[in-house]
Amino acid sequence: xxxxxxxxxxxxxxxxxxxxxxxxxxxxxxxxxxxxxxxxxxxxxxxxxxxxxxxxxxxxxxxxxxxxxxxxxxxxxxxxxxxxxxxxxxxxxxxxxxxxxxxxxxxxxxxxxxxxxxxxxxxxxxxxxxxxxxxxxxxxxxxxxxxxxxxxxxxxxxxxxxxxxxxxxxxxxxxxxxxxxxxxxxxxxxxxxxxxxxxxxxxxxxxxxxxxxxxxxxxxxxxxxxxxxxxxxxxxxxxxxxxxxxxxxxxxxxxxxxxxxxxxxxxxxxxxxxxxxxxxxxxxxxxxxxxxxxxxxxxxxxxxxxxxxxxxxxxxxxxxxxxxxxxxxxxxxxxxxxxxxxxxxxxxxxxxxxxxxxxxxxxxxxxxxxxxxxxxxxxxxxxxxxxxxxxxxxxxxxxxxxxxxxxxxxxxxxxxxxxxxxxxxxxxxxxxxxxxxxxxxxxxxxxxxxxxxxxxxxxxxxxxxxxxxxxxxxxxxxxxxxxxxxxxxxxxxxxxxxxxxxxxxxxxxxxxxxxxxxxxxxxxxxxxxxxxxxxxxxxxxxxxxxxxxxxxxxxxxxxxxxxxxxxxxxxxxxxxxxxxxxxxxxxxxxxxxxxxxxxxxxxxxxxxxxxxxxxxxxxxxxxxxxxxxxxxxxxxxxxxxxxxxx
Numbered sequence: 001x002x003x004x005x006x007x008x009x010x011x012x013x014x015x016x017x018x019x020x021x022x023x024x025x026x027x028x029x030x031x032x033x034x035x036x037x038x039x040x041x042x043x044x045x046x047x048x049x050x051x052x053x054x055x056x057x058x059x060x061x062x063x064x065x066x067x068x069x070x071x072x073x074x075x076x077x078x079x080x081x082x083x084x085x086x087x088x089x090x091x092x093x094x095x096x097x098x099x100x101x102x103x104x105x106x107x108x109x110x111x112x113x114x115x116x117x118x119x120x121x122x123x124x125x126x127x128x129x130x131x132x133x134x135x136x137x138x139x140x141x142x143x144x145x146x147x148x149x150x151x152x153x154x155x156x157x158x159x160x161x162x163x164x165x166x167x168x169x170x171x172x173x174x175x176x177x178x179x180x181x182x183x184x185x186x187x188x189x190x191x192x193x194x195x196x197x198x199x200x201x202x203x204x205x206x207x208x209x210x211x212x213x214x215x216x217x218x219x220x221x222x223x224x225x226x227x228x229x230x231x232x233x234x235x236x237x238x239x240x241x242x243x244x245x246x247x248x249x250x251x252x253x254x255x256x257x258x259x260x261x262x263x264x265x266x267x268x269x270x271x272x273x274x275x276x277x278x279x280x281x282x283x284x285x286x287x288x289x290x291x292x293x294x295x296x297x298x299x300x301x302x303x304x305x306x307x308x309x310x311x312x313x314x315x316x317x318x319x320x321x322x323x324x325x326x327x328x329x330x331x332x333x334x335x336x337x338x339x340x341x342x343x344x345x346x347x348x349x350x351x352x353x354x355x356x357x358x359x360x361x362x363x364x365x366x367x368x369x370x371x372x373x374x375x376x377x378x379x380x381x382x383x384x385x386x387x388x389x390x391x392x393x394x395x396x397x398x399x400x401x402x403x404x405x406x407x408x409x410x411x412x413x414x415x416x417x418x419x420x421x422x423x424x425x426x427x428x429x430x431x432x433x434x435x436x437x438x439x440x441x442x443x444x445x446x447x448x449x450x451x452x453x454x455x456x457x458x459x460x461x462x463x464x465x466x467x468x469x470x471x472x473x474x475x476x477x478x479x480x481x482x483x484x485x486x487x488x489x490x491x492x493x494x495x496x497x498x499x500x501x502x503x504x505x506x507x508x509x510x511x512x513x514x515x516x517x518x519x520x521x522x523x524x525x526x527x528x529x530x531x532x533x534x535x536x537x538x539x540x541x542x543x544x545x546x547x548x549x550x551x552x553x554x555x556x557x558x559x560x561x562x563x564x565x566x567x568x569x570x571x572x573x574x575x576x577x578x579x580x581x582x583x584x585x586x587x588x589x590x591x592x593x594x595x596x597x598x599x600x601x602x603x604x605x606x607x608x609x610x611x612x613x614x615x616x617x618x619x620x621x622x623x624x625x626x627x628x629x630x631x632x633x634x635x636x637x638x639x640x641x642x643x644x645x646x
Contacts, residue, residue, distance in 0.1 A: 033059055035068075036075035039082070040196040041171070043332045049080040053090065060102075067108040070099040074112055092116065107133045111140060119143060121150075138167040142200060149203070150228045152235075161207035170204060171330035176320045177293070177337055178202045181273055182212040183315040184292030189269045190236070191217045191294065192259060197337060198275040216268075220255050220276070229258070238265045252279045259284065263297050270297045274340045292316070292344055305351050308344055321367050335374040342368060342381060349385065353392035361389075383488060386442060390495040395437050397500040398429060401509040404501050409591045411527045414644040417519070420582035420593045421601060421637045422493065425478030427485070430493055433500075446489040448482065451475070451634040453578050456615075475578040481599040481637040483579060487606050490518060490638040497640065513646040518638060521603045521626075524610045527641075528596070528623045530589035536622050538588035538595040544618035553585050553597030555618045578614050578634070592639075599637040600627040609636045 033055040056073035059066055077090035096116045103109050110130035117123045124147055131140040141164040148156040164170060178201035185191055193199040199219045205211040216236075223229045229241060241261055248254040259280060263270045271294040272281065281288065281295065288295040289304035292311040296304065312318075321338070328334055345368045352361035365385050372381035408416045427448070434443045453475055457464070474480070497516040501509075519527065529535045536542050539552055546552060554576050576584075583593040595601070600609035600616070607628060612621025613635035620627070629636055 031055060033069070033072065036072045036079070037329075038075075038196075039079050040333065041169075041330050046080065046083040049076045049083065050089065052076040053080055064098075064102045067103050067106050070103055071108045071112065074099065074116075078115075107137065114143060119146065121147070138164060138169040141167065142196075145200065145203060146222070150222060150225060152231050157203070158207040161204050164200075165204045165208035170201060171328050171334060173320055173328045173334040174201045174330055174337070175205060176317050177334070177340075179205055179211060180311075180316045181293040182206075182215055182217075184294040184311050185212075185215055185271045185296075186269050188214050189216070189271050190262070190266060191215050191271045191273060192262075192276065193217055193219050193273045194221070194276045197333060198273045220259070220280070223258050224251070224254060236262075236266060236268075238262065252277065256280050256283050271295060272297065274343075275337070290344055290347060293340060305347060308347060309351065312344070312348060318367065321370060331374075335376075338371045339375045339377060341371055345371075346384065346388065350388050350392055353388060353394075356394055358393070361393075365389075386445070386492060387495055389439075390442075390492060390499055393499070395433070395496075395499055395503075397433050397504060398436065399433065399497075399500050399504075401501060401504070401506045404497060405510055408642060411530075411590050411592075411641075415523075416642040416644070417527055417590075417592060418640050418642075419587065419591055421481035421599060421639045422490075423479050423582050424476060424482045427482040427493070428478075430496060433496065442492060446485065446492055449484040449632060451484055453634075456634070457577060475576075475580070475634075477581075479581050479583075480579045481582050481594070483599050483634050483637045484632045485637070486632055487602055490602050493638075494518060494640055511644050511646065513644075515643045515645060516640050517643070518602055518604045519641040521605050521608055521610065523641065524601065524603050524639075525623050527590060527592060528588065528611065530592075532589070536624075538592070538623065539586060540589070544621070551618075553594070553618075553621065554580050554614050555597045555612070555621055556615050557618065576614065579637075580614075596621040596623065596625075600635055602636060602638040 031051055034052060036049070036052060036056075053073060053076035056069050056076060059069040060073060063069070074092070074095055077095055078092060081088040081090050081092065096112065099112065100109060107130050110126040110133065113126040114120075114123050114130070117126075127140055127143050127147070130137075131144065134140075141160050144160040145157060145164065148154075148160065174197055178198065181191070181198065182202060182205065191202070193202065199217065202215075202217045206213050206215070206217070218232060223232065224245060226244070232238075233240060238261075241258065243254075243257065245251075245254050248257065255277070256279070259272075271291075272284070272288065274290075274293045274295060276295070284297060287297050287299055289298055289302065289307075291304050291307045296307075321341070345364050349361050349364045349368070352358070352364065368381055368385060369378065372378045407419045409419050410416050431443065431446065431448075434446060494516040498514065501511075501516070502513050528538045530538070530540075532540045537544060537552070544552055544555065551557060579599050582598070584598070585594065587593045588595060596611040597616075597618075598614060600611050600613040602609050607630065609627040609629055610625070611623070612618075612625050612627060615635045616625075616627065627636065
């Protein structure tokens with residue numbers, strides 16, 4: 001079975017670190033020039049690099065032979081150009097020409113001459129000269145590693161990997177992350193990597209520490225170089241690649257063609273590092289199986305969840321995810337890179353829940369929350385974990401199938417809806433379920449907030465008697481629609497009902513498997529119109545009063561003239577200042593009550609509620625009306641729809 005890329009599709013943040021501005025730092029009151037590290041080491045927002053470039057330029061105005069200033073000015077300007085969406089703010093050619101005149105024959109000049117060329121092998125002598133001038137400086141080591149990897153000089157590759165490892169200029173967290181990548185793949189695998197942070201640490205682990213030297217880690221960007229690709233293909237006994245880069249529309253197509261060519265001609269297992277570009281993953285997705293921090297390419301299905309579980313339980317390092325005992329200078333990078341654990345962890349979490357291994361599910365949940373918090377994605381991941389816990393966790397309920405089926409109305413084939421919004425009584429039973437199952441975290445999300453209804457009375461009616469105020473009942477009584485709950489709470493309610501219905505033993509029920517959910521906005525409108533395509537209100541007419549002048553739902557009409565011929569006139573005019581019983585007015589042709597007025601109803605599209613409410617005027621309670629919300633409201637509740645799966 002293929003337990004695969006649902007997680008990757010749900011969590012599209014799988015990444016190899018590229019430019020973004022999510023790592024904001026607090027502005028400095030008195031900014032000073034700082035050493036500029038490669039953004040693959042430490043990542044700052046664009047504004048930081050723009051400011052630092054100017055600060056280092058000011059240093060050069062004082063002393064234009066300051067080698068540190070030239071090095072950091074150039075680096076800040078280069079990263080600023082990379083991160084800028086618009087026209088490049090810095091003329092790097094002009095900057096390099098000036099530094100060449102100012103600091104010739106220095107380590108900084110030779111190092112930047114090589115960097116400015118984009119690592120051209122024709123200018124490798126500059127990198128060699130920089131190393132000769134300062135062999136203890138780590139900046140040259142990564143370039144040396146790439147050069148010797150491309151030229152297949154394995155002894156030199158090993159030497160410079162050891163130097164870079166010994167320099168302590170590689171993040172411990174990145175080493176641990178890449179260790180787990182290596183542990184994700186089987187013996188003698190080919191592992192295709194994408195960027196600096198999922199490639200160099202692997203080479204360091206292999207060449208400096210002897211970790212998984214059986215794995216051949218190959219960077220997809222380096223494979224675009226003809227000589228390197230030819231050498232690698234010869235070593236792997238792959239026929240010569242028949243095309244050149246100019247044969248393809250763009251770089252991604254070229255990389256994808258190389259990837260396809262390799263998997264078709266290799267007799268060894270092939271994996272993509274999980275930080276591979278999304279375009280390549282998507283193109284190969286039908287044959288990719290998630291096994292940890294890597295995706296195995298396989299043309300036949302296999303039970304990858306067992307492989308994933310074995311990798312996590314027996315091979316992964318996870319202590320650094322629990323507690324970090326040292327300050328990692330690449331924390332800003334690592335926190336984002338660690339988000340790549342989440343798809344695998346979500347698969348494991350689901351499997352543990354389904355197999356009632358709740359302690360293991362809790363461990364995964366704890367790790368996922370720590371990773372998500374550090375990566376600023378906590379709310380999203382917690383919401384998904386809660387949803388899985390409800391969908392797949394074992395729960396006990398006071399609800400019965402008979403109760404859950406009560407009030408369901410078929411609105412089209414295999415699609416049903418409850419005839420009223422969820423009521424206070426129904427929601428209270430749900431909260432009791434959460435309490436019974438000790439779901440205290442869900443209780444916190446799903447709790448209701450008490451409303452001071454009297455304080456919301458129109459000014460003209462603040463002094464009405466209790467008898468008039470309660471004429472149609474208390475808005476908090478059992479059969480009145482629940483309100484003041486969050487969108488997340490409404491979704492949890494639906495998921496909970498789904499689990500109860502599908503997993504509770506039953507003597508008899510109408511369906512074998514269902515899914516309760518919020519309707520989409522369009523589904524809600526279709527149900528409200530009930531086949532009357534031109535209907536403005538659910539009762540099919542264009543008016544919100546009947547022929548006798550009586551209001552057809554619960555709106556805000558306190559400012560309109562009072563009814564003169566009603567048997568029981570009420571100062572609210574329509575019978576209630578606030579929510580009234582969920583079935584207080586006539587249903588539409590499908591048998592659905594209270595679609596417009598009373599309380600507005602949340603739909604799948606977060607922030608949108610339909611049908612208007614007791615606080616809205618009739619013209620804002622039409623089928624097409626939208627009520628926008630950002631937070632809980634005493635005017636917004638929800639109605640549940642149900643899909644019949646089996």
